Amino acid sequence: MKNYDVIVIGSGCGALISDEAASHGLKVALVDKGPLIGGTCLNWGCIPSKMLIYPADRIVEIQEGKKLGIQAQIKNIDFHSIMERMRKSRQESQEHIREGIKQTKNLDFFEGEGHFVGNYTLEVNGKRIKGERIFIASGSRTLIPPIKGLDNIDYLTNESVLELKERPDSLIIIGGGYIAVEYGHFFAAIGTKVAILEMVNSLVLSEEPEISELLKKALSKRMEVHTNAQAEEVKDNNGGITVVAKDKISGKEREFTAQRIMIAVGRRSNADLLRVENTGVDVDARGFIKVDEYLETSMKNIFAVGDANGQQMFTHMANREAAIVAENAFHGTRLKVDYTSVPHAVYSHPQIASVGLTEENARKDYDIIVGKTKYYDIAKGEAMMEREGFAKAIVEKDTDRILGFHIIGPYAPVLIQEVVNAMTSGGSIEEINQGIHIHPALSELIPNTLNSIGES
Numbered sequence: 001m002k003n004y005d006v007i008v009i010g011s012g013c014g015a016l017i018s019d020e021a022a023s024h025g026l027k028v029a030l031v032d033k034g035p036l037i038g039g040t041c042l043n044w045g046c047i048p049s050k051m052l053i054y055p056a057d058r059i060v061e062i063q064e065g066k067k068l069g070i071q072a073q074i075k076n077i078d079f080h081s082i083m084e085r086m087r088k089s090r091q092e093s094q095e096h097i098r099e100g101i102k103q104t105k106n107l108d109f110f111e112g113e114g115h116f117v118g119n120y121t122l123e124v125n126g127k128r129i130k131g132e133r134i135f136i137a138s139g140s141r142t143l144i145p146p147i148k149g150l151d152n153i154d155y156l157t158n159e160s161v162l163e164l165k166e167r168p169d170s171l172i173i174i175g176g177g178y179i180a181v182e183y184g185h186f187f188a189a190i191g192t193k194v195a196i197l198e199m200v201n202s203l204v205l206s207e208e209p210e211i212s213e214l215l216k217k218a219l220s221k222r223m224e225v226h227t228n229a230q231a232e233e234v235k236d237n238n239g240g241i242t243v244v245a246k247d248k249i250s251g252k253e254r255e256f257t258a259q260r261i262m263i264a265v266g267r268r269s270n271a272d273l274l275r276v277e278n279t280g281v282d283v284d285a286r287g288f289i290k291v292d293e294y295l296e297t298s299m300k301n302i303f304a305v306g307d308a309n310g311q312q313m314f315t316h317m318a319n320r321e322a323a324i325v326a327e328n329a330f331h332g333t334r335l336k337v338d339y340t341s342v343p344h345a346v347y348s349h350p351q352i353a354s355v356g357l358t359e360e361n362a363r364k365d366y367d368i369i370v371g372k373t374k375y376y377d378i379a380k381g382e383a384m385m386e387r388e389g390f391a392k393a394i395v396e397k398d399t400d401r402i403l404g405f406h407i408i409g410p411y412a413p414v415l416i417q418e419v420v421n422a423m424t425s426g427g428s429i430e431e432i433n434q435g436i437h438i439h440p441a442l443s444e445l446i447p448n449t450l451n452s453i454g455e456s
Helices: 014-023 039-043 046-068 079-103 178-189 209-219 315-331 359-365 379-383 412-424 429-433 442-450
Strands: 002-009 028-032 107-111 115-118 121-124 127-136 140-142 170-174 193-197 224-226 229-237 240-247 253-258 260-263 267-269 302-304 344-346 352-356 368-374 390-396 402-408
Touching: 002 014, 014 028, 014 315, 028 127, 039 046, 039 079, 039 315, 046 079, 046 178, 127 315, 170 178, 170 240, 170 253, 178 193, 178 209, 178 344, 193 229, 193 253, 209 352, 209 390, 209 402, 229 253, 240 260, 344 412, 352 412, 359 368, 359 390, 359 402, 368 442, 379 442, 390 442, 402 412, 402 442, 412 429, 412 442, 429 442
Parallel strands: 002 028, 002 127, 028 107, 127 302, 170 193, 170 260, 193 224
Antiparallel strands: 115 121, 121 127, 140 267, 229 240, 240 253, 344 352, 352 402, 368 390, 390 402
């Protein structure tokens, strides 16, 4: 058995930790199941999906040009070219990462599915390794719901969808979270007939109700969107697939048939594949690894970052968590993780971006005031004829401190960043107002929303 100063499991955000440890001269083992290394974001998540969604954005913008008096026609959408560009980029990233691993001193790379066999001890490809400090960055995978017949049909996930060679004529997406609405947008844009079946009463449930409502309204113009629709059974149907869904309000069943179906109901931690219980690491009821404010597990010197702990399942936060544990471990600091101003985005059409508390959650602990401004209320938004998109601010009444901010509309993920920066350094309305905002520009949406508090 080989002994290491540091073992890192997972080469996504975990690579930040292994690189830092190796640079300090520590003996490091990096474990990844392969064959694609670099984590979910690089291979199946953020990057490949956005390489598909960006062309979809352009397609829909052309189609919507008529509201501005522009009549344009899309003559051809090259599905093969769009997919191959994404796959080529992923392959180039793989080559770059593998070359980087080869050149890193003090680093041994174990490619294979490892699991714990004892305290601080893993087995990978029949070899046992032990580490003084272990960092679990094992990520997550698609949650597969217990739907009758699902095991007997060929369904797509966020991973297998990236291997498609032919555009499906029709697609049913089971689920209504961010993966579902993003891929719904992509496939509808390229000409696939899409139906989304979501078991709860709204899409992207964690967003503000008004945002979920507007998203459903917008997507329903381009595809079928059914909420309160619980998939009960799937079955083959003459070359297609039929989904039997029950309306959770009326109790009535309805059948939907398409060429392909995609499962997008959520994510689950890969902690079970590691058998973390064999090293004394506790998990919660959902299977995510329990951590404290320093991201340490129930076992001393074993840490969990990223999707494995389920705290904030976004790549940017996984990278921040990895940076914090590396700083603490290798520089002797004692930094805590702060989740109060972690932003996220949904690349549907319209786009969504949020940071901080929702109005419902804020009201539990604070006396708040709320502001809301439509894109159309600012000059640039009127020029774009963006009539429905809006921003919403949740502010603490006595201090004018920004507690939450939510946007649905064009460039929402870009616009939110000003608020994120302000919240990180104190988060008052005055801090936003001290900056001069270009007129006319969409950035005026931010101060206008904050200065409208109490008016909505």
